[in-house]
Structure formats: structure tokens, C-alpha cells
Amino acid sequence: xxxxxxxxxxxxxxxxxxxxxxxxxxxxxxxxxxxxxxxxxxxxxxxxxxxxxxxxxxxxxxxxxxxxxxxxxxxxxxxxxxxxxxxxxxxxxxxxxxxxxxxxxxxxxxxxxxxxxxxxxxxxxxxxxxxxxxxxxxxxxxxxxxxxxxxxxxxxxxxxxxxxxxxxxxxxxxxxxxxxxxxxxxxxxxxxxxxxxxxxxxxxxxxxxxxxxxxxxxxxxxxxxxxxxxxxxxxxxxxxxxxxxxxxxxxxxxxxxxxxxxxxxxxxxxxxxxxxxxxxxxxxxxxxxxxxxxxxxxxxxxxxxxxxxxxxxxxxxxxxxxxxxxxxxxxxxxxxxxxxxxxxxxxxxxxxxxxxxxxxxxxxxxxxxxxxxxxxxxxxxxxxxxxxxxxxxxxxxxxxxxxxxxxxxxxxxxxxxxxxxxxxxxxxxxxxxxxxxxxxxxxxxxxxxxxxxxxxxxxxxxxxxxxxxxxxxxxxxxxxxxxxxxxxxxxxxxxxxxxxxxxxxxxxxxxxxxxxxxxxxxxxxxxxxxxxxxxxxxx
Ligand SMILES: Cc1ncc(C[n+]2csc(CCOP(=O)(O)OP(=O)(O)O)c2C)c(N)n1
Ligand SMILES: [Mg+2]
Numbered sequence: 001x002x003x004x005x006x007x008x009x010x011x012x013x014x015x016x017x018x019x020x021x022x023x024x025x026x027x028x029x030x031x032x033x034x035x036x037x038x039x040x041x042x043x044x045x046x047x048x049x050x051x052x053x054x055x056x057x058x059x060x061x062x063x064x065x066x067x068x069x070x071x072x073x074x075x076x077x078x079x080x081x082x083x084x085x086x087x088x089x090x091x092x093x094x095x096x097x098x099x100x101x102x103x104x105x106x107x108x109x110x111x112x113x114x115x116x117x118x119x120x121x122x123x124x125x126x127x128x129x130x131x132x133x134x135x136x137x138x139x140x141x142x143x144x145x146x147x148x149x150x151x152x153x154x155x156x157x158x159x160x161x162x163x164x165x166x167x168x169x170x171x172x173x174x175x176x177x178x179x180x181x182x183x184x185x186x187x188x189x190x191x192x193x194x195x196x197x198x199x200x201x202x203x204x205x206x207x208x209x210x211x212x213x214x215x216x217x218x219x220x221x222x223x224x225x226x227x228x229x230x231x232x233x234x235x236x237x238x239x240x241x242x243x244x245x246x247x248x249x250x251x252x253x254x255x256x257x258x259x260x261x262x263x264x265x266x267x268x269x270x271x272x273x274x275x276x277x278x279x280x281x282x283x284x285x286x287x288x289x290x291x292x293x294x295x296x297x298x299x300x301x302x303x304x305x306x307x308x309x310x311x312x313x314x315x316x317x318x319x320x321x322x323x324x325x326x327x328x329x330x331x332x333x334x335x336x337x338x339x340x341x342x343x344x345x346x347x348x349x350x351x352x353x354x355x356x357x358x359x360x361x362x363x364x365x366x367x368x369x370x371x372x373x374x375x376x377x378x379x380x381x382x383x384x385x386x387x388x389x390x391x392x393x394x395x396x397x398x399x400x401x402x403x404x405x406x407x408x409x410x411x412x413x414x415x416x417x418x419x420x421x422x423x424x425x426x427x428x429x430x431x432x433x434x435x436x437x438x439x440x441x442x443x444x445x446x447x448x449x450x451x452x453x454x455x456x457x458x459x460x461x462x463x464x465x466x467x468x469x470x471x472x473x474x475x476x477x478x479x480x481x482x483x484x485x486x487x488x489x490x491x492x493x494x495x496x497x498x499x500x501x502x503x504x505x506x507x508x509x510x511x512x513x514x515x516x517x518x519x520x521x522x523x524x525x526x527x528x529x530x531x532x533x534x535x536x537x538x539x
Pocket of ligand 2 (some may be wrong): 176430431432457458461462
């Protein structure tokens, strides 16, 4: 039955029907009715120190839980401050919903505070519109969230003029129907199964949409049914555990050069895959993704399918009669993998001072639980983590993805902590990255959320400094003040801080931080001369 309520309740009731447990936000008068309704309706209000973190938290929540993540921001600067997370969510295919205030409609054009039309500058990044009628709010919120959650997933944005938000309306919310998705094309599945049966050196590269489509179990079944070596990137990491006999990471360039069949699933053929141009001459390429619009039209494909990957993988598993004859190929890749791992061993236990960044990961691997959630926000420090920190399940690794926006880490860690209160949450932070959003360390303390931040403090923007030096023989705009006491900053915010400058103290300090059960920051002084060995073409 409809209730006559202020329009904030139209938002909160729609969110409740969608199963939304919390909103990420920063205050502003335009959105008070949403706060009031969420407060009274039992939706947690998680407030942060900069709207970008509210946006990244909503995006992180969506990517970790595969359910819509919601940010609520005030008009004008609240919206402009959330642009980067919205763009990042678009690159990551994250079902994120941003709800915003807006200057009053009845006085539009007369110069109200923060009067700006958000929709035109949001439109390239999100499905964006203004809700002018309080009676239309419920349907608009439900439709926006369902749209964001339907492949091809992308962020959605709604704003509500102040006079709409502060009016009253009849509020009634029906059942929200599940998202509908297509079945994979049967003939494409048959063709791919045939290619698989023929292949002697096949590999599967799985990316974020493997996880976002809920296809992790189906992928594992397919990989085992076809004896198919698998490499995982982005949110795909962990969908087959890193220690599975068919999971590889280091042998990737060898695999891509020598494979006779590459199945790319749930990730675009972008710079991370050499634009699909770096495969061997005779390599057949298959591209699978959640929706037809995501399947590459740029490079020639042997086959493609645009349907949710859980369905496509299941259909392929059913179509595979017998495992492929890939034994020699798997052994060759395992040999390559082990050779590369052995080459990293010395750095992982390096006793050099200043501390080698790899030593941090040598120690961290011993302290992290198997289901720990690791967030990366930084340059070289996080590149090492991507290589050295294993993921054993999906939804356990979050980095910015191909949009690459620094400053996302605390928002992601906030979402991780709320989604998984019983698991370790580790925020790997470059010292440069920390500057964008380090104030959120206070947010962890204020909300009582024990995240462990580990700062790779090399006093530079390493991922820019080293390449610029290599290119020009010198560098500018690449230095920070060395040795900054970020641990004291954490203490000032009421959390636990430790400084580490002795390699032998890295492990014990990390252990103390996780065992403390308090929001903690471990400030590790790392060697600025160490540059991550980088070969990929970003352009
Ligand atoms: C918002 C934003 N600004 C600038 C960049 C370019 N950028 C990428 S990595 C990087 C350096 C990061 O430095 P730090 O966090 O200290 O990590 P380090 O490379 O030193 O380990 C910069 C400036 C970016 N990706 N995002
Ligand atoms: Mg740095």
C-alpha cells in the first residue's frame, strides 16, 4: 500500500527493494531528505572525507559483491568530485549508482547555489538523467540500478532538484524483477568446442567479467574438463585459485606467443593484451564476453560469443567430449612459470637497506590469509603486488583497472571491510597515491573499520620518475619529500601507525598490524632506486 512521505523515502524504499545495505556519501543540504529516510529505514550511511572516496567505495562494493553499489552526493561540486570514480566504474563494467542533489527547478536559471546541469557532462560516462517528478523517483531508481546491473554493465546517474527532493509523494515499491540475460549462441559454442578439441597449445585469458558474471565456478569446470591452462587478470584474479595446476601468471608472454588457440574471456583486447596484435602468426583468437557489444570488432576472430560467461562456460563444458591433449603444453608452461618464480626469490628475501619493495611482498605473503582482500593503489609498488600477491578466490583483489585512477584505494578498502567484516583487508598504498585520499584513514578510524594500510614509501612517483629518466636522461615533477611519517598521520587520526626502515622488521610489523584488529598503517621506507621492470605499451 502506498504511503504519503517526503521524497527521500522514495529513494530509500527503492534502495531497500534493491537489497542495498548502505550508501557511501558526503553531506550537503540538497540530499538531507535521502539521509533522513535512509537513517529511519535502516540503510547504513557511510560518510567519507571526499566524494571521490564515496564513488570509489560504491564502485568497489559493486565489483566485490557483484551487487549495485550506491554513492549519494550533493549538487555541483559533489557531482564534479565523483567524476573519476564514475569513469573508472565505466572502464571496469561496475554496476554503480550515483544519486545526486541538484539546484531547485522552480528557480532554474536565476543563479541558485551550485546551479549547474550535471547531465550533459555525465552523459558520456553513465546513463544519466534528472528526475523532475517525485512520483517518478521509485521507478527511476529501480530502473537505473537494473540498467547498471545488466550487461554491458555501466554506471548510472540520477539527480533530483531540491524542490523535488523536499516535496512529498505517494511511495509504493513493487518486487524488483531479476536482470534478464541472453543465452549463448549454440553454433558459436559448437565452433569454439571444435577449436578447443583441435588445439594442442590452447590458453584461456580470463578478466573481470568472469567474476562479475558469477562465472568463477563454471570457468573452473571448463578449465578442468578441457585441460586448458588459464591466466587471469583484473577482477578475474583468483576465479581459478593461483595454486591450481592449470593456473599460470608469469608464463603469459611465452603462452601468448606460442599458443595455437587463445580464448579471451571477460576482458577487452586492450593494451593489457597488446591490443590483440601480439599473438603468434597462426594463433586463433576467440573472444567471449558478457554482451555482444563487448566482443571485439577490431581484430579478426576465429569465433566470438556475447552472453553471460557462466552460461557460455557451462555450454562449452557440456560440448567438450574429452580433455584436450595438452599435457606437453601444460608442462612447458609450468617450467617457464617456475623458472620465472625462481628468479624472483632473491628479491623477495632481500636484506638490502633501503628496503627492496619485493621484500615487502615476500613478508606479506606469509601474513595474508588465503581469503584476504588486497587493494592496490599506487604505481610500481602495486605493480610488484600484482605480480607477487596470489589470489585464491574471485573478489579478493581490487585495483583501479584500465582507467588507472590513483586515490581509489581507501574507497575500495572501505567497501571490502563492510562487505567482508571477517576477512583481512590490506590496502597497498604508494606514497604518491596516499596524497589523493589519505584523509580517509580517519574514515576507517571513525567507523571502526580495521583496514591495514601498507605504504611503500619511496619518496617518489616511481612509475613516472624512472620512465622519464630513461626517456630524457633527467626527470621533473617526480619527487616527494623522502621519509614522510605517514604512520604519525595515522596516529593523529586515532589509528595505529608503525615506521619500518629495517628489512627484518617488515614481517613482524605486518603481523602486529593484522593482529591488532585496529585500523593500522605500516609505513615502509623502500628503495627509490628500484624500478619495476616494465615492458608493456600503454599508448
Ligand atoms: C589520478 C592520477 N594521476 C596521475 C596518474 C599517473 N600516475 C600513475 S602511477 C603514478 C606514480 C604513483 O606513485 P606512488 O603512488 O608513489 O607509487 P610508486 O610508483 O612510487 O611505487 C602516477 C603519478 C594516475 N594514474 N592517476
Ligand atoms: Mg612512491
